[in-house]
Amino acid sequence: MKNFVINPVLNKEFKLRFRSFKSYLGILFYLLALGIIIIGFVFIQSLSNSFGLFKPEESKMMFMLLSMLQLALILFITPGLTAGVISSERERQTLNMMLTTTQSSTSIILSKLVSAISYLLLLIVASLPLYSFVFLYGGISPAQMLTTIAFYVFTIIAFGSLGVLFSTLIRKTIVSMVTAYGLTMFLAGGTAFLTLLLMQLGYNYSGNPSNVQHVPFAYFAAMLNPAIALFGTFEPEIIDEITNVTGIEFPLWAAYLISYTVITAGAIFFSIKKLRPNMKKG
Template identity: 25%
Template sequence: MYVFENPVLQRELLVNLRTKRAFVLLAVYQLLLATVVVAAWPSDQRLDLTSNPPSATKLVNLFFLGQYVIASLMAPSFAAGTIAGEKERKTYEMLLASPLRPGAIIIGKVVASLTHIGMLIIGSLPIIVLCLPLGGVSVYEVLAAYLGLIISVVLFGAIGVMASSYFPRTSSALVVSYLAILPLVIGACLFWASMASEGDLRLKISAIVFPAFGLTAVILMGAAAAGRMLYPPDVGSEGKEVIDLEREAEEAVGLVIQPDQFPDRLFAPPRKDEMMADGANPVYDKELHSEIFSQGTLMLRLVIQISILLAIPMMGVFLFFQQQHAAWFGVYVIVFNMLVGPSFLASSITNERERQTLDLLLTTPLSPVQILWGKFVVRFRISFVLTSFLMWPLILGAALNTSFWSNGLTVLGMFLIIAAVCLVNCVIALACSLFSRKSSIALLTTYAVLLMLYVAPPAVSTLTRTLEMSAPVIAQADWTGVASPFSALFALPLNEEIAPENPEVNAGKLHIVIGYFVFSATLVMAITAAMVLRLRVRQGLSDG
């Protein structure tokens, strides 16, 4: 019943593996990895295969790190909707009423959600086999790397399933899963890159230590998710729990959100006790007082606590001990907003579709601008306030570290870039919500667009430098950074007091910074015009 005769597993496998998306994803995944290998293939006409050329080692490490990051991004997207999706489809109670044991349900969900990713990982074996004759890495290191990759995917999938059992929405489970996985991915990548010279030690840790801890964590999280299904606290109205915010605050462990106190009232307004004012935007009022916190504050409390916990050590490292790498703290803040911000905006319009209230909203006398403005302002406000909590360490570090006093314009530039990111992320998420029919699809589409805009340009620039291409090619690759806030952060200049003996960092690249602000403003205006036009035409917006 747990594996071979598990109806949940059989049904999920049939649904997931017979879709067109499965074949398209497999083809794209293989093409992406093959492109990385071809681009990084050594250009030497003759290689000395007996001396383990550094170019071959660099190629294999790049391949594994690239595959690890891609798999870690994909695993939560498959697992976070396994149980939350049942709640959204209103089949959660039917699943609990079946004769299946909770453990069998969890095993079926985890195995089914990760089978597709397992196929992608196995399908990459022929590509890495082509790299083995170049040297630089042994067969045992390849096997250990694949073992660590598979264990990591299982661990990330278990995190996604456990988060899915706690939240009624896939978007909330996905955001919490990514925040929990983020430090694990960073730590694993740093470990693999820093231990490149210690082949035997890296092999032992990857093959013995990491699998033991990883599988133990998987078992514990699976047991917690099964226990939650055995005694479900969120069964009531089709699997939706009616949340009493006051009672939740009394029972909350750790952070407690109090809407009547500062700064909580900035993103969690107090309970409304008066009539809506004449001329007020009803969409804004509804979103502010009933939509955002209708499912409780658990997601917000976890997001705030996890983000602050990660920000404290990063502040100490990047703003005090290695201030020449201060831009990396800005990278962390931007990644946080990339994960959290779209989760609020990506469901703004699709929720109306799923509740079949979009037609009613469109027949009101409200203009498209009023509808978009009411939904955007409330959710952008929450996203910006949560991101601002992580900007306080930047203010504190810049104030206490005297090295930053002479770099005031650079610190201001970091703040402006982060603010622009908050705006762009929310606008893109709102557009994806308007052009999609499901909240989960809108959220994943938003993440895909943001990854292409933000990660692809610096990745291309780094790859051209790693492969030591010509100066004109590197310059052209650098110009793509106008679409990425990451490139803009590292293009900010730093004086000799922070980055001595580093002329490139000292001078900066102001054309990239200015280009980013121009590109962001143009993108926001173009997307806003497209959304207003879409609502005015209204063709294809019907709930049906």
């Protein structure tokens, strides 16, 4: 355990990351993007109100907007931070030297993943003061806030593991990045589109929204979609609707957790397996 906490790769990654000016610029632009949208939202809401006020019931909407926006930013940044962790070492010609040390493949892969995740967590922590806008107007419980943060951490680990896997399997960082972004787009956008499409099919079959034809496949598309899973924690009605159309009553958030836990475990396992050549097979 001690070896992992003060792991050499992790130690080096932290040093390199925080000596780079780019990391600080990244935090700056991240907060600027979130901040501008929040302030813009409050501004537009108060304009549309005849008294120039921001109503507390609109606070929940702002929380949802902020959370979905943060999820989009996380999904946008995670592949970029993780899909080059191994391939960039390979391109920089430092990987072979690392692989001839006695460090285990598990330690190298986990350290790389933890290092990338840590930076993303820092972004989330840095954005917390923006949430104080929401608490200023009320309408959101701290439990809801904590659930959202836990959801982010889980999602970062899952998508980060996929990035690390592509970085290990694909030699070129650019190809690895494109693949990781492609998959993330499919999981974030493609599955949402599939869910909507399949649910529409369910309605069309029956012709009556109250008496739908069950389309279970829509559930499998929805359970892979982080945006639907997160939105479901804010607005349970949407989950009820999915349950109604698919006929599957198993909680969607649990299906999301299970499916991404399996994906994460598989991605980490294969990354560890494929980092070094299998010496027993020529």
